[in-house]
Each structure stands twice: as structure tokens, then as C-alpha cells.
Amino acid sequence: MAYFLFFIIFLVFLFLLRKIRYAKLRLPPGSLGLPFIGETLQMISAYKSDNPEPFIDKRVNRYGSIFTSHVFGEPTVFSADPETNRFILMNEKLFESSYPGSISNLLGKHSLLLLKGSLHKKMHSLTMSFSNSTIIKDHLLFHIDRLIRLNMDSWSDRVLLMEEAKKITFELTVKQLMSFDPDEWTENLRKEYMLVINGFFTLPFPLFSATYRKAIKARTKVAEALTLVVRQRRKESDISQEKKNDILGALLASGEQLLDEQIVDFMLALLIAGYETTSTIMTLAIKFLTETPLALAQLKEEHEQIRARSEPEAPLEWTDYKSMEFTQCIVNETLRVANIIGAVFRRATTDIDIKGYTIPKGWKVIASFRAVHLNAEHFKEARTFNPWRWQNNNNSEAVPSPVNVFTPFGGGPRLCPGYELARVVLSVFLHRMVTRFSWVPAEEDKVVFFPTTRTLKRYPIILKRREETRSSIGIGNTADTGRQKEN
Numbered sequence: 001m002a003y004f005l006f007f008i009i010f011l012v013f014l015f016l017l018r019k020i021r022y023a024k025l026r027l028p029p030g031s032l033g034l035p036f037i038g039e040t041l042q043m044i045s046a047y048k049s050d051n052p053e054p055f056i057d058k059r060v061n062r063y064g065s066i067f068t069s070h071v072f073g074e075p076t077v078f079s080a081d082p083e084t085n086r087f088i089l090m091n092e093k094l095f096e097s098s099y100p101g102s103i104s105n106l107l108g109k110h111s112l113l114l115l116k117g118s119l120h121k122k123m124h125s126l127t128m129s130f131s132n133s134t135i136i137k138d139h140l141l142f143h144i145d146r147l148i149r150l151n152m153d154s155w156s157d158r159v160l161l162m163e164e165a166k167k168i169t170f171e172l173t174v175k176q177l178m179s180f181d182p183d184e185w186t187e188n189l190r191k192e193y194m195l196v197i198n199g200f201f202t203l204p205f206p207l208f209s210a211t212y213r214k215a216i217k218a219r220t221k222v223a224e225a226l227t228l229v230v231r232q233r234r235k236e237s238d239i240s241q242e243k244k245n246d247i248l249g250a251l252l253a254s255g256e257q258l259l260d261e262q263i264v265d266f267m268l269a270l271l272i273a274g275y276e277t278t279s280t281i282m283t284l285a286i287k288f289l290t291e292t293p294l295a296l297a298q299l300k301e302e303h304e305q306i307r308a309r310s311e312p313e314a315p316l317e318w319t320d321y322k323s324m325e326f327t328q329c330i331v332n333e334t335l336r337v338a339n340i341i342g343a344v345f346r347r348a349t350t351d352i353d354i355k356g357y358t359i360p361k362g363w364k365v366i367a368s369f370r371a372v373h374l375n376a377e378h379f380k381e382a383r384t385f386n387p388w389r390w391q392n393n394n395n396s397e398a399v400p401s402p403v404n405v406f407t408p409f410g411g412g413p414r415l416c417p418g419y420e421l422a423r424v425v426l427s428v429f430l431h432r433m434v435t436r437f438s439w440v441p442a443e444e445d446k447v448v449f450f451p452t453t454r455t456l457k458r459y460p461i462i463l464k465r466r467e468e469t470r471s472s473i474g475i476g477n478t479a480d481t482g483r484q485k486e487n
Helices: 002-023 040-047 053-063 082-090 101-107 117-129 133-153 161-178 184-198 210-239 247-252 260-290 293-307 318-322 325-338 369-373 392-397 419-436
Strands: 066-071 074-079 095-097 158-160 343-348 352-354 357-359 364-368 437-441 460-465
Touching: 040 053, 040 066, 053 066, 053 369, 074 082, 082 343, 082 364, 082 369, 101 210, 101 260, 117 247, 133 161, 133 318, 133 419, 158 161, 161 184, 161 247, 161 260, 161 419, 184 210, 184 260, 210 247, 210 260, 247 260, 260 293, 260 325, 260 419, 260 437, 293 325, 293 419, 318 419, 325 419, 343 369, 364 369, 419 437
Parallel strands: 074 364
Antiparallel strands: 066 074, 095 343, 158 460, 343 364, 352 357, 437 460
């Protein structure tokens, strides 16, 4: 008992000592809340609801757009200011990437999210080279459309849309990474990934968290599976000079002499990024459209005109995608309202003076994109889903031109490398949804934002096929199937 009391006194002493040091600095205004716990419980409670805005709103109204808090065991500066957010995004040397230990451990130290310096720059550039408009047009669009149709062919009359969207995005990401078509191996891999993601926002201590233990075990299985693939591809590249047009092929030929562990960490993180974020955007786009019938009707009209130019199940062409003008309004507005990447986490590498305040070295910094996107100063009726605000003839509805106001994919050196690919996937998905189906929600569902953005019930919907459009283009019709196939 005496040791425990001594430990508590020691922690309180450290807490008071830190407060004395901070008193000498002009910190952003705010409250550190209770010792050690801070305001963590208030934040989690808000983001587990379908209306998390009051957590930041109340503090912005009281302290301003830059304020101090204490969450997840650390003093933290929140920014709801677009100029400050941009400054944070653009200055890697002042604000280094910093995420909870559970995420860092599960992704691996060689993941793109955690890499720094010249290696991050090279790997980021490599990833973007496989997600730009040229490679999407020449290589990926066909497979995006094919795999979306293939999945929809298997749908019943009642589906959990978020679950189906995750299957689609996982298969697309596996295709982009390793040229594998869906089969039993990829589905088993996806199930292990689900366990990994469940561990992201748990205590990173296996002894205290069964969810984290399962996540670590699943992470090991995924890493082992990917390691076998990497080693097999190394052998194949030694025997044959033929290069596969995928990210793994580029990693093996990059000239960086990357170790298997580095490649596996890199691929594992990309699979998670592509799987989780894009599938959520796909689901929420349908939810928002269902709740906005006029937008859904206009979207259907646009895509029926595209289908009228060719056979109903003909593969989409790049010119079809480029003609989806209102669809891009839907994409922008879904990204703005949903905020799948609601914020970025950084850590100050030195004392930083900004906007008249000092952020102490070592403090966590959270740049909130959500707070900017849902601010009426930047977007009229900001919390209403209104895709027409993005039309060129309706500029009074929004102020999207400054690059620091609309930042759904982050920005700076860590701009999401798959931003263009995500837009194409969502557009093709919407095309096939509205031309194949009509639907109604099977039951009421709501969106929550902690630990990740999702619908509580995975958005169950009842489908009615608009016409018999079951695709005749299964995987088996495109030559060899499974992991041996290369397209």
C-alpha cells in the first residue's frame, strides 16, 4: 500500500512540475481536464455518438480555433483553423507523424504512415505512381469495374452494404498490390485483416486487452502470408525478367534493396488503408443519397445517359468516367461530410510559435479537417449534404478554392497517395449501384466516429434489381484464375 501511495504522489509531483514549466509558455487556451485522464472520456463519448461536433464546437466557441486539451494520456493542441492545419501538414520537420502505439505496432515500423525522411518520400512517390490517372486509365479501370460487377452478381436481396463494400475494396487493393484475383486465399487474408483493424484503438498491452491479443496474432498471420508471396516473387524475378505491373513488382525492382520485412510492412499498411477508408466512403455515399432523393434522381439520370451509349454490362471506358460531372459533386460532398480522415496526428519536434501561441516540444498536435469542413464560415449550411454546392454555377454555396479549406485526403508530403484512385472507385461503384439496383434501408442505422467512422449496423439495405443485369464476366471468363493470374 505504501508503495502504491508513493507512486501516486510521484505522478502528481511530475504533473505539477510540468504545469510550472508550461506556465512560462504562452500555451493555446484550454483545459487539461483531470490529471492523467484529461478530457479523454468526453472526447470518446462524443465520437461514439452520431453527433461528435459539440466536443470541438464548445471549445472553439470558448477558446478559439486553436485550443489545448489532454487526451489519451498526453497534452494535446487541437487546430480547427485551416491556415494552421496547412502549416502543420506542410512542415514535416516541425511536426512529425505520431499515432497511438496500438496503430504503430500493428502497422509495423516500415509502413508508409510511419516512415520518415528520404525513404518516405521515395515510397510515397512509388505508391502515387500506381494510383495516378494514367495507370488507372490504362490498367486499373477495367479491373475496378470488373471486380465491382463480380461482387454485385453475388448479392442477395438483402445485404450489409458496408460489409460488401469492404470485400470490394480489399479485392481491388490486393489486385493493385499483387495482381491476385479473389479466391479462398484472399478471403482468408481479409478475415485476418478485420481482426488487425479491431485492435487499432485498444490498449497496446496484450495482457490487458483480448482484442489487442487477437489483433497481434492476426497481424503475425498476415505478415507470414505476405512474406511467402514476396519470397515467391523474388524467385520468379530471378528466373524470369518479366515484370508484373503491380506495386510489389515495383518494390522488388526499386533499387532500394528492400528487405522482406520492409516490403511486408509497406504492403500490409496499404491494404488496410485501401480497405477501410474507401469502403466507408462507398457506404456513406449511398446512405447520404438515400436520404437526399433529388440528388439520387439526378445521379441516376446522369448514369442512365452513360449506359445508353453502350450495352448495359459493357465495361466502363475512361471517357465514361470523365463525363460523370454530377457524380464528382457527390464524391466531393460525401468526402466533405463523412470525413473518413477526420484529422491527422502529429508531434511537435521543438517548441513552435504559431498564431501568437507556443506549442511545447513533445506535445501531440491534432489538425482537425472535420472541424473545417463542417464550419459554416467555409461552407454554407455546412452540416447539410448538398452536392449542388460543388457545381460550377453555384459557387455561392461554398468556398472550396483555397487548398487548405477542403482537405479530405490530407496534404503536404503525406497527402494520401490513393486519392485519385479512391475517387474513381467510388464513381464506378455509384454507376453500377444506380444502374443495377433500387434500394431502401432495411432498418434505421446511424454513423459513429470512434474508433473509426462506420455505421453501427453496417447499413443493411433491401435491393431490387432494376433489370436482369447479372454479369456474364466472371473471373473464370478472363483466363486463369486465382493468385496465379496476372492482368
